[in-house]
Amino acid sequence: MTSSRAEAAYQRSLAAFKNPTLDMLHGRYAPFVVAVLSLVFTPDRPAVSVADAHAEVGEATDLLRYLADEEADRRIPTGTARDVCRQWVRLGWLVPQIEDDVEVYRLSAHAVGALEIAGRAGSGRTRVSTSRVRSLLEAIERLADDADADPERRLARLEEQRAALDAEIASLRAGAPVEAADEEHLLEEAENVLHLARELPADFSRVAESIKAMQRDVVAELRGDVRPTGDVLREYLQRGQHVLQSTPEGRAFAGALRLIGDPERIDRLATQLHVLQTRPFAQVMDADQRAELEAVGRRLEQGVEEVLTAQRRASHVITAQVRTHDPVRDRQVDDLLRAAMAGLQAWMQESRPGDRVTPLRSFPVAGLGHLRQTLSDIHPAAGPEPLEESPADVEFDEGDQRAWGGPRYAELEEYVAGLGEEFDLATAFAGAGPDTRRPVDLLGLLEIAHRNGMTEGENISVVEAVRPDGTSRRFAFGAVTAHSVKEGTP
Incomplete structure (x- = not known):
């Protein structure tokens, strides 16, 4: 060596x-x-x-x-x-x-x-069992099948499996007895199930902690203001997908999530665990093992919930950080915290045991005194010159400016007075003249209807208003039946 x-x-x-x-x-x-x-x-x-x-x-x-x-x-x-x-x-x-x-x-x-390691070491049951060896061999066989891309060999394996299943089905239909497994074999299988179930919580916790680590990294990069926010969030989404697809813990979580998402499989799992508790071999197991076997489904649900909770919390924290992220304010807060820490360190070197720090209960007020209102002249500024009245020199384009103004109440009230006691507001607006079918005139018509009394229906009315420049816009509102004269007026 x-x-x-x-x-x-x-x-x-x-x-x-x-x-x-x-x-x-x-x-x-x-x-x-x-x-x-x-x-x-x-x-x-x-x-x-x-x-x-x-x-x-x-x-x-x-x-x-x-x-x-x-x-x-x-x-x-x-x-x-x-x-x-x-x-x-x-x-x-x-x-x-x-x-x-x-x-x-x-x-x-x-x-x-x-x-989990301490529990396995202290149980005294660690041994090479048939079920564990078979699980290993089956996993290797599935790996080899998935890695083999030859369709002929895959087809041969499937036909061989189907032939074995058909032979077993024919044997059972012919009345052949079912060979019951002995209790020792079933006990080994149960211990293998417990062994596999004990490994799940650690895997779920690792996935949740990897999500929390990503959350801390993203928030740190957002606060650092080193890269654009879009690049940081894009990398976070890519890393989140990587965690669930490229790690053993992520694949375990993805498989458990598919299991939890299938209600029929969950019901079947609960039924199977309940039936196993009634079998004779279960009585050989101690109380802790039986309780652990019964809690397998609950462990799956708790692990998935832990990871989903970590994902929701990370999304909430990152969303809040993006909405409230202010690099200038963050830098000011960092500078303030550093100054406070520096002041505390300096005070600790000079202070003695029992010294107290007087808290700052309010911010100091700046003493401004009297501010000058002018820069050069000490006298107050004179008022503006009065306006000259010369109507002859004023030019006013009433048509264009009036067209873009507010509702034409006089024309609208005159138009409404000739519609009878009750009328549909949408129909009335559609039948108005081109000068009173602007968006503001629709508001004016609604105001007049509200003033005189109106009734709202359950249907939706849609009208088309025309602006002075010829462009149109559609509006939708609850159907309104209006009165031409205010209710109660003779």
């Missing part, structure tokens, strides 16, 4: 143990961390409020410290439950979030994976 290979292997091992998953399992307090996190966070309780988590961690710490001997006591961390949970957050084992305006803790993907 060469020294380079040994050194490379050692460097890979060092990098692996820097991973939060292995760091959680090989640390001094590893048994305590695994025990407490497995008690606080369960498949039915993936999120715990911060206050409840601190209370439960503190209670478990006090109880374990009371029951532990001197050797075991050194494996229990000191400090309050709040300090312990904050340390776990810094190490990447807990993820604080806001859900329904409540701050909660969730296990990170590294913590979920570490608990």
Whole structure:
């Protein structure tokens, strides 16, 4: 063995143990961390409020410290439950979030994976079973089939499978007895199902955390104002598609999403899990295994919901950032925060224990004094000269300016007076003269109808108004039956 290979292997091992998953399992307090996190966070309780988590961690710490001997006591961390949970957050084992305006803790993907490893190692059931070997062989066979592009060989395999199925169907129709599997074989199959199901939560958590990481990167780039907003959002969408298609966790999530999206398959899964609980081999399993088998469907739903929630939250945060993004204001806020931090550091170097800082309760008011109203002359400016009245010199194009003005109320009231006691407003507008069929005249006609009394119908009326320049515009409104004379007027 060469020294380079040994050194490379050692460097890979060092990098692996820097991973939060292995760091959680090989640390001094590893048994305590695994025990407490497995008690606080369960498949039915993936999120715990911060206050409840601190209370439960503190209670478990006090109880374990009371029951532990001197050797075991050194494996229990000191400090309050709040300090312990904050340390776990810094190490990447807990993820604080806001859900329904409540701050909660969730296990990170590294913590979920570490608990799964600890659970498998402590169960004492890890072994090479027929079901696991068969799962491996079937996966390899499916991989080989998908990689084989020869239609002749694929057709031969399908015909061989169909022949085997036809032979089994004919045998059952002929009355051949069904060979029931023994309980040991069924128990192996159930353990393989549980083994596969235990790996799903960590995969779902990794997908959710990758979405959160993308969210943080996008928000940081938007605030940095380094690239155009469109380029940043386009890259975010491409990365989101990459996560769901190009990673094992993303493919697991996509498959689970297709499963959850099929109601018939979900109902069939629930029925199958319920029937399995009634079989004799299920009685050989312990209570925890039976509960875990029954919760497989619920684990799938919770994992998919976790990822979808992360996607919705990321979209909401990024949308809010795009709408409110102001590079100038962000830079001002950053400068203000840096100045505050610099001032705090300077004050910490000069202050003594017990010193207090007087808070700024209001902003100072600028003393402006008296502002000069003129620049050169100290006397007030004189008023404007009066206007000269000379009507002969005024030219007024009444036609053009009047055409673009407001409604012609006089002409409209005269026109309405000749329509009878009741009339349809849309019909009346369509029959008006060309000078009173402008958009503003439609508003004037509606005002006159409202003033004299009108009744709104359920139908929709559509009229076409003509502007003074000859262009037209269509308007739709609720049908109106108007009166030519105000109600109550003799």
